[in-house]
Every structure is written in C-alpha cells, then in structure tokens.
Amino acid sequence: MAQDILPQEARLAIEKLGRADIVIGIPSYNNARTIGHVVRAAQAGLNKYFPDFQGVIINSDGGSKDDTRKQVLEAQLDASQLLLLNTPLNPVHRLSFPYHGIPGKGSAFRMIFQMARDLGAKACAVVDSDLRSITPEWFDLLLRPVVHRGYDFVAPYYHRHKYDGTITNSIIYPLTRALYGYRIRQPIGGDFGMSLPVVETYLKRDDWETDVARYGIDIWMTTIAVASGYKVCQSFLGAKLHDAKDPGADLSAMLQQVVGSVFSLMIEFKSVWMGVHGSREIELFGFRYDVGLDPIAVNLDRMVQAFLRGESDLREIWAIALSDQTLREIHAIARGARSSPAESFRISDELWVSLIYEFASAYAELPAARAHLVRSLTPLYLGRVASFVNETRDMNAGEVEERIERLCLVFEQLKPFLVERWGGPRVDELPKPSAPATGHPQEVSS
C-alpha cells in the first residue's frame, strides 16, 4: 500500500481541481533563475499540443531559499505572441508545493506522481527545472507517444557534448542496455513521459526512501518501466543545456546513488536480465537535427591524479570486489601512468566492463560493504573518463557515438561472465546471443 505523503494544501488543491488529463511535474531547489522559463514552456506546450486536455503543472519544491515557488506561480505566458494554432479550451493550472521526506529529486517526484494518480491523469511528464534549452515541443514529444500511441514510458534522446553525461556514457547506458536488452540512450536523462499505469507501479513500491529519493530516481524509473514490460520509446528533444548549480553536490555521493540504484535493481530483476542476450533499438520519435552545444572543458591531470590516489589508497576495498586479474591490470595501468603523461592514460573497454561486472556482483553478495564498494568506484570512474577523453579528443560527435557503441558491445559480449558470477549457467553452457525475449510486451523498431 502506497504511503500518502501529500501536504494538506496539495490535498485541498486536488479536491478543488477534481481531475486532470495531463500532469507536468517540475522538481526544484533554488531554481528561481530558470524555472520561470520551464513553466512557460510547459504552459505553451500544453496550450499548443494538448488544447483539449485538462493540464496541470505541478512544482514540487525542496524548500528553496530563493523565489522559486513565486516564479512558478507568477510565470506569465503571452499566448498572443506564440501564434498558437489551437485556441486553448482549458486553462492550465499551476501549482507549487513543498514536498516532505528525504531531500532529493526522487522525493519531489513522489509527490508529483501521487498527485497525478489522485487527479487520474492519463499521462504525466517530468522535466528538470534548470533547463535552458527546453521548448514547448518537448512536452509534445514526451506526452504524445503516451496519449496517442499507447506507449507507457518515453525516455529522452538528446544531443550532448562528448564530455557531457559521462556516467551515462561509460556505465549507465551500456550496462542498462546489456542487462535489459533495450537501447535507451539517455536512461538518466531526467525528462520523461509516462502513463498512469507506470505511475501507479512506481507508487506501489516501498523503496522510495533509499537512493531513489535522490539521484537514483531516473535510472530507477527507466529500469522499472523496462523490466516490468511496459511499452517504452524515446523522443528526440534536441540539445540539453542546463544551468544546474548545487554547491553541496558531491560526485562520489552522486555516483553512489545512481550506480547503487542500478545494482540494487539488478538484484531485484535478476530473473529478467539473466535471460536477455544482445540488445535492440527502440522506437525514436521526433525530428532529428544537429544543434550547437556548450563547450565543456575537462581537467585531465586531475582525473588521472584521482585515479592514482585511489589506486594507492583504496586497494583494500577494491580487493573485496575485484578479481586478482583485474586488480593486477589496474596496478599495471597505475604504474604506467606514474611515469607517463596524462595524455597517454588508457583503461581498456574489457577491463572497464569486467570491473563494473565484478563490482555489481560484489554489491549483490556483500550487503554490509555496499556503500563502501560503490563509493570506491569514483577514482576508477574518473580514470575511465580520462581514458575516454584521451581517446575521443579529436573525434566528432558521430565518431564518439561509434566509440560508445563499441563499449556497449563489449558490455554485451562479457555479460555471460556476469551471469555466471550471479549463479547462472556457465559461459560455455549459454545459448548463442539473440535479441531480448520475444515474450516481452514491447514493439521495437530495428
């Protein structure tokens, strides 16, 4: 039974509104500078693309000290300048409430989902409050597949700078793809569309007060949608330019929450992913076009130094998770890196994949060491990012995408070893690779 976490004022608002067809949720914390733009885009999107639907924009705020909530409630849309083709039939309601519980994006989503369910919304979309590149079309792209095409979960697909989204590119996308067999390119994109059944599935779960309450929420949503057999697609949203600033954010904690959530869900959905071999494309909606991206500078030396520091300090923790062979290879890389320039630093795909699989297995096997294991991944991850930067320095976007594809294939090729470590059949007993199980209720395009 889902716990009711709605504040009194939210309950009163639900009673007053009665019902809604579409809910757009915007989590926030000190986003006064950007949230007005996001709310206006949402309002325009609803007016333009869903004029016959009763739409509600809900801001779930984490106790902002600036005027975030005021900005939401005061955001004005000059509809006459937008030259909307349809005359809006229903006004778009804007609500803003502080959520209760563990501070984090997941807790904010929980309140939004609960309100969407109580309002009986057919579709719900969630978007970040720090987006600079969001347009009204995003809402069409996130909601139309749910409202008109029968999809249950819409993941975003963006153009991003080659050094942006490195957790996604090096761990989350390849691992999720290898595990569940679906190529969802931005599984932790942060902007999603979903149907009411998916929202209800989320609310029925009892793991809201784990890492899911924080940055684990995005991969949690994607994984549950995929592993529960919902119809999943992607929508091309253009570029993702955002303005996020959180001085309290810590990479190690962020990595722990995201990767910890993936590993936890691996334990729960073991029976789903163990039988999946290979991967396949899923439907991608939206008109693809090239966009200009903000340049991102990286500090290669600092990442290599973090790797070397980890190699010298964290051996005893890595030894819990990693095999002797993997440890030896890491030490050899570190030895080489101490005597070579940072520009020549490399971690091979095979080593990286083995390392992630070994950490995942240890995470499942050693509950008492979970937090330590995932936190000790930070220097290895930074080392891998440094290696990726070195390899892709002179590559264009298409070449980088090919490079990521090669990594994904290594994740898929080495998956039998992961299955074996988790008590599945031995590598030599496994069937030849194939696409995900046909019984999975999903339409996919090839």
Added chain:
Amino acid sequence: MIETFRQVLEQSVARLSAQTTQYLPPLFVAIVVFGVAWIVAVVLRWLLLHAFKGERFDAFLRRTGIGTMLDQSGRLRASPLLAHGIYYGILLIGLLNAISVFETEITREIVDGVVHLLPKLFAAAAIILAGVWLAQYLGRGALLWASNEGFPWARRFCAFVRVVVVFVSIVVAADVLNFARTVFFSAFLIFAIGAVCAACLVLALNSREVYRWFADSRKHAGEEEGERSIWNHL
C-alpha cells in the same frame, strides 16, 4: 646421629607414601577424565569437519565481512571454525572437571574462578570482535572520504580511526572483565590527548602543505564550476 637420620628418612617416606596414596588416585582419575574429554573433543571435531558444511553460516560470515576480518585471505569457513571452537570448549570442560577431582581449596578456587569468568570472557571477546568490525567499517568510510576528497594522508587517517575504535573496544572489554580498568581508561585518555596534540603538531609543522591542499581543493572547486560542472557527469 644415625638414628635421627633414619627417623627423618622414615618420616619423609611415610609423608610421600601418604601423599601418594592421597593424590595418586585423583590424579589418575583426572588424567582419565581429561583423556575422555580429549577423545570426545577429537571425535566431535572430526565429525563436524566431515559432516557439517555450514553453508549458511559461511554466507553470513562473507556477507557481513566478519570472514575477511578474521581471515584476510577470505578462506575462513564455518565448519573448521565451529569444529575447533567445540574442540577447545570440550577440552576446557574436561580440564575443569579433571582439576575438580582433587577437591582441594586451590582447585576449587580455580574452577569457580573460570566458571565465573567465562561469561565475562565471552562478552569481552564479543565486544572486541564487534570493535574490530566497527573499526574496519568506519576506517573504510574514513579512507573513502579522505581519498575521494584528495586528503593527503588518507591511509594514516584511516589507520587512526581504526586504532581509536579498537582502543575504545579494549577499554570497554577491560571494564567488563574488571581487569585493569583504570589502567586502560587512563591509557585511552593519554592516547586521545596525545593524538589530538600530535594532530595539531602535524598540522602546524605541515601548515604550508595543508594550506596548499586546502587552496588546491578550493581552486579545483572553482575550476570545476568554470569548466565542467558536476552535473555534466549524469
């Protein structure tokens, strides 16, 4: 002279004879009792080593990290642990029974002392075991924090955390055993004060390095804001 010597000799022989007739049968009984206990212990150990697999207990030791804490190689298994524990337990019971056969004041005191001390010994051992486990856990947490933050003496910091936690567990265990309470407590206080003084001294002597580390970490934070935000990782 010869008569006196003969009397002394006769008395000695008589005393020896009396003592032998008094203590030899109990000694014999004690040896038999201990021998029986030893045979039972050996048989039970053999049975446990060959019949008891203890997979669940092995899994528990592995999952909680106690296995690697007691044996770094990670090869510690439940059946030898239990078998040896029972072996030495039976030997101890046999030894106490063997000693009590003599029924003298001193043996009675030894047996009473051990029987009263045994629960406390178990409690103290459990406290120290828990302390070592906690020291390992907190030490690793400290190590991760320090290493990920770029703290220059991460492993020393981890070792310090471990020593403090183990020391606290020893002080508590000594208190439970009522053994040199004040000595351990005073030693702990001296250690804690000494550690604080040493830390201050290290900071003072390495102030330039500490300042550089702090300034670097501030500078890096600033650089990251200007360059690649933490959000670019997601």
